[in-house]
Every structure is written in structure tokens, then in C-alpha cells.
Amino acid sequence: QVQLVQSGAEVKKPGSSLKVSCKASGGAFSSYAFNWVRQAPGQGLEWMGAIISSLGPANYAQGLQGRVTITADESTRTVYMELSSLRSEDTAVYYCAREGYTYGFDFWGQGTLVTVSS
Amino acid sequence: QSVLTQPPSVSGAPGQRVTISCSGSSSNIGADYDVHWYQQLPGAAPKLLIYINTHRPSGVPDRFSGSKSDTSASLTISGLQAEDEADYYCQSYDRSLSGFYVFGTGTKVTVL
Numbered sequence: 001q002v003q004l005v006q007s008g009a010e011v012k013k014p015g016s017s018l019k020v021s022c023k024a025s026g027g028a029f030s031s032y033a034f035n036w037v038r039q040a041p042g043q044g045l046e047w048m049g050a051i052i053s054s055l056g057p058a059n060y061a062q063g064l065q066g067r068v069t070i071t072a073d074e075s076t077r078t079v080y081m082e083l084s085s086l087r088s089e090d091t092a093v094y095y096c097a098r099e100g101y102t103y104g105f106d107f108w109g110q111g112t113l114v115t116v117s118s
Numbered sequence: 119q120s121v122l123t124q125p126p127s128v129s130g131a132p133g134q135r136v137t138i139s140c141s142g143s144s145s146n147i148g149a150d151y152d153v154h155w156y157q158q159l160p161g162a163a164p165k166l167l168i169y170i171n172t173h174r175p176s177g178v179p180d181r182f183s184g185s186k187s188d189t190s191a192s193l194t195i196s197g198l199q200a201e202d203e204a205d206y207y208c209q210s211y212d213r214s215l216s217g218f219y220v221f222g223t224g225t226k227v228t229v230l
Contacts, residue, residue: 039163044221044223045164045207045224047221049218060218094164095164102169104166104168104169104209105209106165106169108163109163
């Protein structure tokens with residue numbers, strides 16, 4: 001059974017950077033796309049970007065271009081999401097999700113709460 | 119701002135049928151890109167409910183069904199149950215500059 005386990009909650013200062021990890025177990029790793037999705041308090045889901053480790057660089061949502069970087073480490077089966085120049089509006093729960101062969105996001109991590117506050 | 123529009127809320131009594139719409143455009147649903155649906159229970163991660171417009175993953179009750187037509191899609195819950203009270207999101211691909219994958223605005227389903 002596929003499991004995605006994310007790193008723990010974080011509190012960050014405005015202007016700082018954030019790195020969240022997502023470790024995958026079960027199933028293949030390098031041939032699947034891993035996506036990052038965030039959800040601000042009381043708000044909807046926002047797609048941030050995705051990576052397929054066997055295909056190279058990630059794709060990002062236009063609104064986050066330049067601030068977000070998604071990488072994958074095949075040796076540890078871990079996907080990372082870095083977000084820089086944090087502002088209060090980045091306060092959200094961040095999820096990683098595997099994209100199945102049907103292109104739906106079939107497995108999700110438990111979410112990582114990130115609070116940006118001075 | 120999402121490019122897929124859903125009603126903020128729908129409600130129904132147990133046993134009733136409710137339908138959630140997902141309205142898109144010619145750059146996403148209307149461009150023949152598939153629609154997926156997710157259920158998010160309070161405090162939990164989203165769960166894939168419907169994939170490729172009409173298909174249910176293993177374990178999803180058959181009271182959930184999806185459809186797609188032109189620039190919109192719908193999720194129907196037939197025989198509403200108390201445990202169906204949750205937020206529901208549609209998702210598709212968008213070929214415009216606004217993004218890659220896009221989610222709907224989300225719909226809160228309340229069981230009366």
C-alpha cells in the first residue's frame with residue numbers, strides 16, 4: 001500500500017524560506033508524478049507544482065514561479081517542496097499527492113501546517 | 119482565483135439526491151480535459167472520489183457518480199448519508215497561462 005508521510009508543522013518568519021518533505025513508501029517512485037497542493041485556512045485547494053523524478057525538472061503554477069522549487073531524491077524516495085520569501089498569505093496546510101496513471105491524485109500525505117508570522 | 123466554479127454549498131436530507139456542478143471553460147473542461155473529484159472530510163486530506171469524469175476508485179460507494187458535458191462537469195450523490203457531509207472539489211487541467219492543474223472553488227455538502 002502506498003503511503004506518503006510528510007514532515008512536521010513549522011512556524012516561519014516573513015521573508016524566510018520553507019522546506020517540506022514527503023517520503024513515499026510502497027509502489028514505484030520514479031515513474032509517478034508527485035504534486036504539491038496547499039490549502040489556506042478556510043479556503044480551497046491550490047495546485048502548486050509537480051515533479052516526475054525520471055523526467056527531470058518540475059512544473060510550477062504560474063503564480064508561484066520563482067518562489068517555489070520542487071525536487072525529488074530517488075535514493076530516499078522523498079520529494080521536497082521549498083518556498084521562499086514567505087509572507088503571511090503562505091500560511092496554509094501543504095499536501096503532497098501522488099498522481100496515478102489515471103491522472104487523478106490517488107494518494108495524499110497527511111498535510112503539513114505552515115504558519116508564517118512575525 | 120480558481121477557473122473552475124462550484125456552488126459554495128448544497129444540502130439535502132438523508133436519502134435525497136444532490137448534484138454539485140463544476141463550471142469551466144474552453145481552456146480546461148471544454149478542451150476535453152478530464153475531470154476528477156475529491157472529498158475532504160473535516161480535518162483530513164482530500165480523497166479521490168471520481169477519476170476521469172465517471173470512474174470510481176475501489177472502495178468508493180456507488181451512490182457517487184460523475185458526468186461531464188461541454189464546459190462543465192457534475193458530481194451526484196444518490197441516497198445522501200450523514201457521512202457524506204464534507205467539502206467536495208473538482209479538478210482538471212488548464213492549458214491557459216493561469217496554471218497547469220486547477221481545482222474548483224469547492225462545495226460544502228450539508229446533510230440536514
